[in-house]
Amino acid sequence: xxxxxxxxxxxxxxxxxxxxxxxxxxxxxxxxxxxxxxxxxxxxxxxxxxxxxxxxxxxxxxxxxxxxxxxxxxx
Numbered sequence: 426x427x428x429x430x431x432x433x434x435x436x437x438x439x440x441x442x443x444x445x446x447x448x449x450x451x452x453x454x455x456x457x458x459x460x461x462x463x464x465x466x467x468x469x470x471x472x473x474x475x476x477x478x479x480x481x482x483x484x485x486x487x488x489x490x491x492x493x494x495x496x497x498x499x500x
Contacts (some may be wrong), residue, residue, distance in 0.1 A: 428474060429457045 427448060431441075445455050456477055458470050 426474075426477065427453055427455045429455060430460055430463050431457055432460045 448455055454477070456474060458473075463470050
């Protein structure tokens, strides 16, 4: 997960959209917050990040030899 804090100059940025698509295609999730939201409502921003983390089921990247890594410390 990637958390980005943006100012107004990023509103409708085609470059940001292209980068977000590149990241999404590689299984990253991008959460974007405006600067003023972070400064004036930090608790709300942190709650949204925590909620997004709890909702995610992280992918298990393949280990050496193509086998998935064990989940939750399993061997």
